[in-house]
Amino acid sequence: MEIISAIAVLRETLKGRQPVAFVPTMGNLHAGHIALVEQARRQGRCVVVSIFVNPLQFGPGEDLANYPRTLEEDCRRLQAAGADIVFTPSVQELFPAPQQFQVEPPAIAGELCGAYRPGHFRGVATIVLKLLNIVQPDCAVFGKKDYQQLHIIRAMVRELNVPVEIVAGETVRAEDGLALSSRNGYLSPAERAEAPRLQRQLAQVKDAVEAGQQDFAALESAAAADLAGHGWQVDYISLRNAATLQHAQPGDTALVVLGAARLGKTRLIDNLECASN
Amino acid sequence: MEIISAIAVLRETLKGRQPVAFVPTMGNLHAGHIALVEQARRQGRCVVVSIFVNPLQFGPGEDLANYPRTLEEDCRRLQAAGADIVFTPSVQELFPAPQQFQVEPPAIAGELCGAYRPGHFRGVATIVLKLLNIVQPDCAVFGKKDYQQLHIIRAMVRELNVPVEIVAGETVRAEDGLALSSRNGYLSPAERAEAPRLQRQLAQVKDAVEAGQQDFAALESAAAADLAGHGWQVDYISLRNAATLQHAQPGDTALVVLGAARLGKTRLIDNLECASN
Numbered sequence: 001m002e003i004i005s006a007i008a009v010l011r012e013t014l015k016g017r018q019p020v021a022f023v024p025t026m027g028n029l030h031a032g033h034i035a036l037v038e039q040a041r042r043q044g045r046c047v048v049v050s051i052f053v054n055p056l057q058f059g060p061g062e063d064l065a066n067y068p069r070t071l072e073e074d075c076r077r078l079q080a081a082g083a084d085i086v087f088t089p090s091v092q093e094l095f096p097a098p099q100q101f102q103v104e105p106p107a108i109a110g111e112l113c114g115a116y117r118p119g120h121f122r123g124v125a126t127i128v129l130k131l132l133n134i135v136q137p138d139c140a141v142f143g144k145k146d147y148q149q150l151h152i153i154r155a156m157v158r159e160l161n162v163p164v165e166i167v168a169g170e171t172v173r174a175e176d177g178l179a180l181s182s183r184n185g186y187l188s189p190a191e192r193a194e195a196p197r198l199q200r201q202l203a204q205v206k207d208a209v210e211a212g213q214q215d216f217a218a219l220e221s222a223a224a225a226d227l228a229g230h231g232w233q234v235d236y237i238s239l240r241n242a243a244t245l246q247h248a249q250p251g252d253t254a255l256v257v258l259g260a261a262r263l264g265k266t267r268l269i270d271n272l273e274c275a276s277n
Numbered sequence: 278m279e280i281i282s283a284i285a286v287l288r289e290t291l292k293g294r295q296p297v298a299f300v301p302t303m304g305n306l307h308a309g310h311i312a313l314v315e316q317a318r319r320q321g322r323c324v325v326v327s328i329f330v331n332p333l334q335f336g337p338g339e340d341l342a343n344y345p346r347t348l349e350e351d352c353r354r355l356q357a358a359g360a361d362i363v364f365t366p367s368v369q370e371l372f373p374a375p376q377q378f379q380v381e382p383p384a385i386a387g388e389l390c391g392a393y394r395p396g397h398f399r400g401v402a403t404i405v406l407k408l409l410n411i412v413q414p415d416c417a418v419f420g421k422k423d424y425q426q427l428h429i430i431r432a433m434v435r436e437l438n439v440p441v442e443i444v445a446g447e448t449v450r451a452e453d454g455l456a457l458s459s460r461n462g463y464l465s466p467a468e469r470a471e472a473p474r475l476q477r478q479l480a481q482v483k484d485a486v487e488a489g490q491q492d493f494a495a496l497e498s499a500a501a502a503d504l505a506g507h508g509w510q511v512d513y514i515s516l517r518n519a520a521t522l523q524h525a526q527p528g529d530t531a532l533v534v535l536g537a538a539r540l541g542k543t544r545l546i547d548n549l550e551c552a553s554n
Contacts (some may be wrong), residue, residue: 005439101382101402101436108375125378126437133438159378160403161284161410 001079004087007134010048010087011191014135017046017084022164024118024128027051028068029077032172032180036141037081039169043139048178050080050131056123068182087135093105094130102126103160105152107143108245112148113260113269116235124149125156132157132164145172145179147258147271151245156167173199179270186266194230198259198270201226205257206274214250219257227261235260237266242273252276278356278364282341284411287325287364291412294323294361298340299414301405303326305345307353309449309457313418314358316446327364328357328407333376333400345459364412371407379403380437382429385522389425390537390546393512398429405430409441416442417549421448422456424535424548428522448547450476456547463543475536476548478503482516482534483551491527496534504538512537512544519550529553 004010014020021044023036040047050140051074060062071088078086102122108114110123123154132140142150154166177199178192189194193222201223216239223237224267258271281287298321300313317324318504328351335341348365355363379399385391386398409417419427428477439461449457454476455469464472478500485496493516501511516525535548 011440097436099436100382101433102381103437104379104381130436130438133440136440138389156378159376159407160380161407161412163288163410 001083001087003075003088005088005090005093007093012133013085019138020046020048020135021043022135023049023201024131025049025051027074027105028070028182029074032143032145034077034081035172036143036169037078037083039167040141043167045080046084048085048087048135048137049083052089054123054186055091056126057120059117059119068185080109099126103129103156104183109152111237112238112258113215121152124211125152128153132162137164139167141167141169141173143169147256148245155217183266187263191263194263195226195268197230198261198268200273202259202270209255209274209276213241216248233262278360278363280352280365282365282367284370287411290362293401294396296321296415297323297325297412298438299417300326300327300411301408302326303330304351305347306351307457309422311354311358312449313420313446314355314360316444317418318359320444323361324359325362325364325412325414326360329366329371331400331404332368333403334397336394336396339543347461376403380406380433389513389515401426402433404430409439410511414441416444418444418446420446420448424533425522460543464540468540468543471540472545474504475509475512475538479534479536479547479549483549486532486551486553493525509538509540
């Protein structure tokens with residue numbers, strides 16, 4: 001496995017190694033990332049994983065400075081998972097001058113997590129486009145855990161005609177149902193014990209929808225109230241059309257319930273797809 | 278020469294034909310475009326020319342509906358110039374749904390022509406990125422006649438890491454100095470006779486700068502006043518740093534004087550690079 005931090009070296013190294021499958025990450029890898037790498041392994045001849053904590057997608061007061069950086073351990077896990085190349089650019093390599101061109105995503109980027117993290121998805125779209133242009137992969141794998149991000153990247157690739165196939169990876173969960181996330185490491189033991197409630201509430205919404213319940217607002221409110229009653233600060237619990245991420249309407253068949261809520265200082269997100277009738 | 282209007286067919290056709298040199302146009306081709314095609318011919322094994330009148334870059338009240346469309350004659354000229362592929366997508370092919378993702382250029386896109394055509398360079402940047410993603414050329418040729426456009430595209434490619442070399446083509450002029458432009462066809466005979474004054478005024482500024490004159494504002498004002506005195510409505514005459522397009526400062530060595538002005542209903546632009554000491 002090669003570890004490369006220069007764009008020019010990466011491009012040179014990738015010549016003739018197509019098809020390339022790409023997994024962009026911010027490092028601090030867990031089993032969820034590794035599942036994406038294994039999925040990439042099945043897609044491409046050469047698997048490239050990037051590790052880059054992207055300043056563009058962090059807002060003021062967010063955890064950019066404290067975001068866990070564990071490069072050595074990450075590389076050990078990536079080697080075991082069969083990655084071929086780890087791309088670890090510096091901030092200077094990706095932003096030799098302040099980034100002036102941005103990819104401006106549509107209004108959906110201002111809803112859900114975007115309503116609580118202004119500019120976040122602009123930063124995500126911009127860095128992902130840069131990385132896709134650098135790696136030029138045949139396919140790129142993004143986890144469903146960041147469902148809104150996956151949606152926005154799919155739309156960006158379609159609308160900007162980026163020549164890449166976007167592949168979705170299933171969310172990996174701890175035994176108690178908590179979706180794996182680098183930010184789980186911020187949780188105290190008591191918060192960690194409480195954390196699976198988010199997924200349980202989303203599962204209740206999913207079960208109700210799949211049982212035919214159509215009062216979506218009532219389901220969202222009930223889940224949010226339960227979380228708030230157990231000490232969470234709820235950003236949103238929202239049922240959406242899985243294809244458009246617009247608010248779910250009776251008659252939609254493929255839905256997704258998404259949630260974001262904070263336990264202490266840690267913001268957790270999760271989602272579950274639901275099949276309505 | 279092949280004429281292709283479907284993205285999928287173009288991509289399939291281009292397989293194995295690298296290096297590709299690309300010339301994006303809006304059609305109604307003149308000798309200036311043909312010079313870019315000949316320049317591309319010297320760069321790539323396969324020369325692709327696109328013809329697409331991009332609605333994103335026209336403002337309300339501009340000449341989108343009336344912009345001259347002369348596909349048959351364009352193809353005849355392109356064949357003679359040695360183009361291999363003409364890409365003529367429909368609006369539906371490039372925008373199957375309303376374009377929601379836009380490339381947002383930096384503040385310089387709101388100056389010069391951008392101050393008179395709000396959103397123009399966002400539309401240019403977005404369509405050029407789409408076309409570059411579709412054609413995936415090794416190099417793309419843009420004329421210096423649209424100097425601000427060339428500047429913005431160079432910056433976009435650099436900042437978004439688009440894997441393409443941008444090549445600049447020299448402006449082609451009529452014998453009387455008028456820069457060739459599709460919009461020259463809008464001019465009445467009397468306007469056509471008057472039109473070279475724009476270039477003559479820019480040349481006077483250039484000569485003065487190269488002779489050591491450093492009162493740039495006086496030079497700009499004098500040129501604008503002369504044009505206004507001959508019936509032009511002047512949008513701007515502006516001396517800029519050629520590398521940054523920021524206002525020229527004494528001590529800058531590579532400058533460019535840019536002008537935009539209207540004769541009747543026709544808006545003409547032009548520019549000349551100057552070497553100061």
